[in-house]
Amino acid sequence: MLNFTVITLFPDMFTSLLDHSILKKAQEKNLIAVGLVDLRDYTTDRHHVTDDYPYGGGQGMVMKPEPLVAAVEDIRSKFNSARVVLLSPHGRVFNQQHAARLAQEKELVLICGRYEGVDERVKSFIDEELSIGDYTLSGGEPAANVVIDAVARLIPGVLGNENSAADESFSNGLLEYPQYTRPEDFRGLRVPEVLRSGDHQRIKQWRREMSLRLTRERRPDLLAKASLSREEGNRLLTVESRVYVALLHYPVYDKNGQVVTSAVTNMDIHDIARSGKTYGIRGFYVVTPVKALQKLALKIIEHWEEGYGSQYNITRKEALALARIRDVLDDVLIDIERECGEKPRIVATTARPGGNRTSFPELRDMLLKRTQPCLILFGTGWGLTETIISQSDYVLQAIQGPTDYNHLSVRSAAAIVLDRLLGRP
Numbered sequence: 001m002l003n004f005t006v007i008t009l010f011p012d013m014f015t016s017l018l019d020h021s022i023l024k025k026a027q028e029k030n031l032i033a034v035g036l037v038d039l040r041d042y043t044t045d046r047h048h049v050t051d052d053y054p055y056g057g058g059q060g061m062v063m064k065p066e067p068l069v070a071a072v073e074d075i076r077s078k079f080n081s082a083r084v085v086l087l088s089p090h091g092r093v094f095n096q097q098h099a100a101r102l103a104q105e106k107e108l109v110l111i112c113g114r115y116e117g118v119d120e121r122v123k124s125f126i127d128e129e130l131s132i133g134d135y136t137l138s139g140g141e142p143a144a145n146v147v148i149d150a151v152a153r154l155i156p157g158v159l160g161n162e163n164s165a166a167d168e169s170f171s172n173g174l175l176e177y178p179q180y181t182r183p184e185d186f187r188g189l190r191v192p193e194v195l196r197s198g199d200h201q202r203i204k205q206w207r208r209e210m211s212l213r214l215t216r217e218r219r220p221d222l223l224a225k226a227s228l229s230r231e232e233g234n235r236l237l238t239v240e241s242r243v244y245v246a247l248l249h250y251p252v253y254d255k256n257g258q259v260v261t262s263a264v265t266n267m268d269i270h271d272i273a274r275s276g277k278t279y280g281i282r283g284f285y286v287v288t289p290v291k292a293l294q295k296l297a298l299k300i301i302e303h304w305e306e307g308y309g310s311q312y313n314i315t316r317k318e319a320l321a322l323a324r325i326r327d328v329l330d331d332v333l334i335d336i337e338r339e340c341g342e343k344p345r346i347v348a349t350t351a352r353p354g355g356n357r358t359s360f361p362e363l364r365d366m367l368l369k370r371t372q373p374c375l376i377l378f379g380t381g382w383g384l385t386e387t388i389i390s391q392s393d394y395v396l397q398a399i400q401g402p403t404d405y406n407h408l409s410v411r412s413a414a415a416i417v418l419d420r421l422l423g424r425p
């Protein structure tokens with residue numbers, strides 16, 4: 001049983017919250033009790049004054065220390081183990097850990113300020129200050145309501161199902177997964193298939209995955225403290241592990257603007273693989289539909305992965321292990337979707353000038369905030385065709401030096417792009 005005592009100028013502000021639903025039942029079951037103390041009962045003057053002008057001048061009134069401290073002392077004399085909390089914007093920001101800690105108490109006293117707040121000296125008579133967020137309320141009553149609600153539901157027996165508190169947002173340091181109920185189809189929005197599958201293992205995995213993704217997207221600050229498996233940590237915490245690069249040999253332009261298949265080169269494969277490894281990307285695709293060129297690419301890769309080269313230069317072997325050969329872009333997309341569980345966002349690169357481009361800082365920011373994998377396309381020859389560019393989700397701004405000369409090799413461009421997106425200062 002946790003006994004809350006609230007010191008307030010407005011006891012009626014609590015009745016509606018306490019007379020309904022879970023908190024009402026918790027009181028009926030004697031799991032919590034809430035005593036409302038009217039601060040005016042601790043005044044000694046005829047007019048029951050609880051506030052006065054601020055020393056030093058300024059707006060508004062300040063709550064006098066005498067009635068507040070008299071109320072605290074009276075409550076402590078009855079419940080000597082009481083923990084006294086002042087609701088205040090100066091306090092530590094209340095969160096699930098604070099709620100869990102306070103739920104262990106037997107007696108909790110919540111003081112609600114009003115006006116411009118309480119006389120500073122009151123703080124010498126309390127145990128801690130808590131704020132419910134970075135905004136100013138007109139009084140501590142809504143904040144005390146929040147604390148009572150969040151603490152009470154963690155007391156065993158208060159929630160019908162003991163597990164429901166354990167699953168919820170914040171309890172494991174993550175936001176909770178999305179919930180659905182009937183109907184299965186609401187205005188064309190369908191409940192995800194996995195939740196209707198009856199396969200509990202898949203449902204569990206899906207929920208964990210959604211919980212991780214939501215937290216990554218909306219509250220990345222929580223992830224650092226959440227308990228994650230090593231695999232989850234790697235996948236979520238590092239941006240680069242969601243980045244793929246594809247070097248397209250078809251369809252690309254030749255110097256006359258014709259769509260052609262370009263030749264595979266030893267240097268491009270080596271250098272992009274080495275840049276990819278340096279910046280920690282997940283995979284590097286060499287894309288050509290020409291079987292003879294695929295064979296050549298494979299020979300280059302295998303030489304360093306398995307042949308003489310693998311003994312001769314171990315670091316080159318590590319880099320080339322990133323390389324994968326595929327016929328067409330669609331195969332790359334299927335591959336990534338299989339590996340990551342979702343389609344990548346496609347980022348096209350081009351040296352050609354043009355409007356509506358995504359800047360490097362914008363893309364860097366997006367990579368940080370979203371968990372979706374990202375595939376960066378580089379074109380060989382005279383660059384990616386308009387068809388490929390129009391299929392992409394973003395077109396990255398062209399790399400620009402201080403001169404008009406703009407003929408970087410694709411392997412240099414790849415290194416610069418990776419550095420701008422993933423490099424450390």
Ligand SMILES: C[S@@+](CC[C@H](N)C(=O)[O-])C[C@H]1O[C@@H](n2cnc3c(N)ncnc32)[C@H](O)[C@@H]1O
Pocket residue numbers: 086087088089090111112113114115116117118130131132133134135136137138139140141143
């Ligand atoms: C208008 S506020 C006083 C604000 C104070 N002058 C300041 O700027 O920090 C009046 C009372 O509302 C309560 N309060 C306001 N914002 C709060 C918050 N974010 N969390 C907890 N209590 C809050 C406190 O009890 C406070 O004493």
